[in-house]
Amino acid sequence: MRNVIKFRVLFLMMLPTLAIVIFNNYLPMFGVVLAFKNFTFSDGIWGSAWAGLNNFKYLFQTDIAWLATKNTISYNSIFIILNNVFAVGLAILLNEIRNGRLKSVFQSTILFPYFLSYVAVSYVLYAFLGESGFINMTVLKGLGIDAVSWYSAADKWHFILPLVNTWKNVGYFAVVYLAAIVSIDPEYYEAAVIDGASKWKQIMHITVPMMFPIIVIMTLLQVSRIFNADFGLFYQAPLNSGALQNATEVMDTFVYRNFLLNGDVGMSSAAGLYQAVVGFVLVLVANTVVRRINKENALF
Template sequence: MTLPGVLLLLVFAYLPMFGIVIAFKNFRVSDGIWGSEWVGFANFRYLFSSSDAWRITFNTLFLNALFIAFGTVAAVALALLMNEIRNRWLNRVLQSFLFFPYLLSWVLVGYIVFALLRMENGLVNNALAALGLPPVNWYMESKYWPAILLLVSVWKSAGYNSIIYLAAMLGINPEYYEAARIDGASKFQQISRIKLPLLAPVLTMMTLLQIGRIFYADFGLFYNVTRDSGMLYETTDVIDTYVFRMLRTVGDIGMASSAGFYQAVVGFLLVLLSNLIVRRMDKDNALF
């Protein structure tokens, strides 16, 4: 039963590792991977010599950290609320309703956001006009977009992640709650003393996995929702969109590969560091 998964992992995760060598070559399609000129760390120097390098690194880390923090809080809160609903039919309807945004493509989500934020006849600007406030050209003002991207990301992913936490809550022995109620524990005390502590291993694992990909921005979110507006690059341009734009305009495959290698190495080190911190705090909650 595990064979298809193992094959998928080998083909899409391990075999492509041989392509890392492209990051150290001046890759030309006509020469192939092994025939292309070896340039060492020249691609990395080119990547970091750009004035945009540190800006896109900061944006990637800052925005993904926001997504992890607020997304986790929202998902756990939704799971706690759904766990308190005793009506099975209503619970299923709410789960389906919350899960639905996760199934939407980022292209469609981008058009939904555009319909809300467009300068003329956008729903948000119409609401501002009704309140007597001036309209905002959202796609020309970069300062608003960290909050906008955070809201869109949480809206799309919190429902899906909440189901994972809800499944973990359903696995908690109900005798714990019965004993707590006998001792006079309030609902808040049951959540803070039983549910959250027993949910800690799942929370830790999910957070560590997300930290491992903190250098990998969701390309669909940052490219489609912002409509690749150049006026927003100050706060929305991340490593993935920058590499795509450079690959599309310059066609430098070696530089794009070096950026991917940089992301993978830093992500791996962050997982090791995060896991080390967790082990120091509580060895049982660590991944390894």
């Protein structure tokens, strides 16, 4: 109680954020009950009949649900690897740029895609991949290759989506890792230079090991959302093309289609709860593995 009185100003400053978290993250948890009900709008949440585990049975019996599960985990696993590898490399590259003004220009440039909405990204993609886009009319035509109908070729989007995700997010991760690099004591590098260490050895034996704790934290945060897909990337960027569903159907688009398009509230809630539980278990498992290797790098 003494601490509350002593730091009352800080607690008051925390209240708005706490209210937002409770309102956005905790109050909606009461909606979990819909996953176990045969919901109808006329009866409401509490008046609708209980369905038990029927919504989950139907969820796991549909091929599209398993496709969405496979795609979600596969894509997010690839995203985690690409985002971390390219972001670490880009952060190291930026750190090697000694000119402060030039560094700030690079940071602004790489961060720009992160703030673009996927509506804007969809226009950029279409300018490149449309029937009269840059790839077909300039690149392929110049090479004497027939135009490709990109928005009908599902197999090609297994490569396009990771590229788009990396382009959009690598700048954000790079800035986080750059902050970690800047905090490294310069004396380590000075000692390495005296010992005759090359720039590559300095990176591999000083920079990367000193960055490792933040890399682990960022990876764990991404693993916690491995069962949540970026709706804009998989729905808006490919223009919701039905021909691409095998490559773009993930849990978030699956929930959207069942809820807004099919009106199946119970099924959507069951899928959402399925996402949350699996994500929670995965982050616990990942954190346990990290804790066994090095307790200091674990989140909790």
